[in-house]
Amino acid sequence: MNMHTATITAITATATMATDAALLRTLWLASPALPVGGFSYSEGLEAAVDAGQVHDEASAATWLTDQLLLGPARSDLAVAAQAITAWRANDLDRVRELNAWVLHTRETSELRLQAEQMGKSLLAWAQSLGDFSQPVVQALNAAQLSPPTWPVASACAAALGDAPAREALVGLAFGWAENMVQAAIKAVPLGQGTGQRLLARLTQAIPAAVDEAIALDDDHRQAFTPMLAILSARHETQYSRLFRS
DSSP states (O other), X not given: OOHHHHHHHXXXXXXXXXXXXXXXXXXXXXXXXXXXXXXXXXXXXXHHHHTTSOOSHHHHHHHHHHHHHHTTTTTHHHHHHHHHHHHHTXXXXXXXXXXXXXXXXXXSHHHHHHXXXXXXXXXXXXXXXXXXXXXXXXXXXXXXXXSOOHHHHHHHHHHTTTOOHHHXXXXXXXXXXXXXXXXXXXXXXXXXXXXXHHHHHHHHHHHHHHHHHHHOOTTTOOOOOHXXXXXXXXXXXXXXXXXXX
16 A cells, blocks of 8 residues: 555545544434433423324324424524534624524423523533533533523534534434424323334424425524414423423
8 A cells, every 4th residue: 555545545534433423423412312301391292192182193193293394493493503503603692692582482481491401401411521522511601601592502512513514403303303202102102113103204304394494594483383382381280291391
């Protein structure tokens, strides 16, 4: 092997390792094992079950697909898309603006508490990793968010993990889908096989949801899901429940 070939091989190996590291970071952020508490929320699904609107596989599939396209695609994923750009540009004013938008557009107290708790838990997760995630800790602390919300905090971890923005958003959307399917399995209840079919349907819908999120600007980003807001408000005083939202 001559010097030129050895140099090309080394560069290729380095690029491959960097790509692998970014992909693994994306998978990590999407994992249900990430200790941010996403598994403890149903985002109104439990209240929909209590109201009889979700009661079997078909109704759960319709509910979750509609929620993805009308909720996260137009709000949290759109925020995360813009926040990734802001974090990479070190535009902390923009980061704070996006974080404030999330806080001001939560339609019920439990949905706001979810955004706050998961954001603070992601910061705690990054702090627990020491040097490995020190850039995330430093960036979140420098932004002085009070508190960091989940869409903005997760965008920070994704941005500093060097994954392509669209790939990071697909990962975040898939993490949301996994948590919601697990909530449906417990709350409806449904079997594991049914849960996998729900996840397959959501997986088919995620690319379009991500494309919409990326395309939305400030004037078209929105948090407007009236039925979900009503059910979430009812859930706050629901007599018997498994989930925190």
